[in-house]
Amino acid sequence: MSQQNQFLTSVANVRLFDRLTDELILNGKTLLNSSMTQAIQTQAIHAGKGSKKVYELNYQKELTFSIEDAAFDTAYIALQNGTEINHRLAEYYTDEIILLDATGKGTLAETPLGKVHVEQLNGTFTQFMPTGKEISVPTLAGKEIQVIYAVQEMMDTIEISADSFPKAVRMELNVDIRSNNGKTGEVIIEVPNFKPNGAVEISMTHEGVASSSLAGSSLADKKGNYAYIKLRNLSENKVQFTALAANPSHVVLDSTVAGDKQLISVLGIRGAGYSNVLLQNKDLTWTSKSPSVATVNADGVVTLGSSSKVNDQTIIEVTDGTYSEKIIVDIV
Template identity: 40%
Template sequence: MTEKLFAVSTADALLIDPSNDTLVIKAKALLNSSMEQSMQSTDINAGRGSQLQFVYNSQKVLAFQIEAADFSPVYLALQTGSDIKNKMSKYFTEELVVFDASGKGTLSQAPIGNVYVESPANHVTKAPVGKEITDIAYANQELNVVYQYNVQVDELEIGANDFPKAYKLVLTSDIFNADGDKAYEQQIEVPRYKLDGALSVNLAHDSVAQFTMNGKALSDNDKYATVKWLPVNGTSVKVSSLATDVSEVTLAVGEKQKVITLGLRGGGYSNILMDNAKLTFSSDDELIAKFANGEITGVGTGETNVKVSDGKYTDVIEVVVS
C-alpha cells in the first residue's frame, strides 16, 4: 500500500451482541463515522535546566463518533440499554369528529378515561359513554378530539437504572486511489464497544432528526481494535524487494532444500510470505543445481547462483554442491 490513497467515504456500521452472536443493527446511512485516539502524557524532567528525559504515556482511549441520518427504534434502545417490547398499551390519538344535530359524535376507537374536545372557545374535558360524546353545544360541528385507547404497539421504556452495554462494532469504509478507483475496503473491528448513552432526538420542521451511537472501545485481552485492509478491483499488495530465508546453500548431489521467499514492504509493514505460484525460479547452471517451486536440488558438483523473481524484484542464492 505505497501508492497515494484517499479515505473519502463514511462507513457502514454493524453492532453485534457478543453474548449470543446476533446482529443487532446494520447502519448504512451514516453522516459521520470517525475514530480518535487520545492518551495522557507525563513528562519526566531532570538534570541541569530540567531537561526532558522521558515521557510516560498512559490512559489510552479509543473513541468513536457515529452519527446516523436514518431512524431506527433500535438506536434509542441501544443508547438507553432497554429492550423494545410489543404489547398492548395506552396510546394518545387525535381525530376529527362529526357531531350531529343532537350534539352526538362517535369516536373510531373506544377511549380510556376522559376525552378532550377542542371547541372554538377552549379544550373541554368530557366523559364519553362507550365511543359516544354528547353535548348540544357541539351540534352540527366538526371538532378535534384527543383521547387514549388501547392498541398493540412496540414500546421502549427508558428506565432510570438502565444503561447501555458493550457490543462488537464493525465499521467498513472505502479507500480510493489517485485515479478515483476503489482500491481497498477498510474494516475496523472493536470487540467491546461501549455506547456513551447520550441521546438527543431533535424534531425540527426544517431538518431530519439525527441519531448518534458514540462510544469508546473497552480493552479486550489488551486490545482495543483491529484495522484491516482488503484489496479490491485487482489491487495487489505491493512489495519493495524480495528476500529468501537463506543466502547461501551447501548441498550434496541429489539433496534438496526448501526456500521461503518473503516480500519486504518497508516501514510500518511486516513482511509477507510470497506465493510460489506467482514467482519465477531459475538457475545459472542447471548442471549444478536446479531451482523450481521454491526448492533447490543439487545436480552436480560445483558452484552456481539460483534466483527467484516476481517480475520486478529478484533475490539471489549462492549454491555449492559437493
C-alpha cells in the first residue's frame, strides 16, 4: 500500500522555557506566522582551464526563527530585553472631562500626583494645583473641561535598559501534519538554545491590531546541534521497513558451558535517507528450527539446547510479520 501525501498545515504553537529552571515562560497559541530558516555560507574554488568550479567550501551554518503572535503579550518584550516583568507602583497620565460648578470647582476621578493640566477656551493648557481630588478654575465656572494629570497604580512594568540584552531560552514549536484522512501527526521542533535578537516593534495604527513578534537564532548545544526535528506519528500506520537485520547474524555457543546464551538485537532497515531503527524484541516473533540444538525466547535470547553437541547447527528465524531474518547458530 502506497503512503498518502502528508502536509504541514497552518502555524505552529510555541512554548518557551527557562533553560536553567525549566519554568514555562510563554505559551503562544495564537500565532500569525512561525518560520524556520537555515542558511550557510559558501565559498567556491575555481581552477583549471575555463576556471571550472572544482570545490565548494561550506561554513557558518545558521538557523533562524521568526514568530508573530496575534495576541499582545508583554512576555515577548521582556524576552527581547532579557528582563523580568515586575508588578509595582508606577506612574501614568490619565485624562477626563469634568463639569465645573458655578464657582469653578470640580471633582476628579483620581487623586493627582502634582498639578493638573486644564484645557483653556483657546485650546492651550494651564496647570492648577488640586486639593485632593478637588480642583478650582474660577475662569471656567459652569463649563465642561478636559483635564490631564498623573496618577499612581500597581502595574506590570518592563524596564528597557540600555545595558540589558536577551538571554537564550529553550524553545519548542509544534505544528500539525495532515492528509486527506485528517490529522496524522505532529512535527515538533526543539531548540535547546534559542537566542532572541533583541528587536522590538510595536505597530499601532488606526485600522490595525498590534501583534507581538519574536525573532532570533539558535546557538549550538553541547552536542554541537542547533535543533531537533521530531515527527510524531498519530496514524495507525507503522514505520515502514525494507528489511530486518539481526546483530549478531551468526551465533556461536560453547557446548562445554551449561546454559551458554547470546542476546540478539534486530534493526529495521528504512532505506536511503533514514537511520535504522532498533526494534523491541518482544514485538517480534522468534522461532528455532531445532530447539534441541538451541532455543530462543520472546526476548531474543538464544540458549544452548539440552541435546546439543559439537558441530551441531540450527537456524533462528525472527519476523515482524512482513519481513524476516535468519540467524545461524553453531555449537563448538
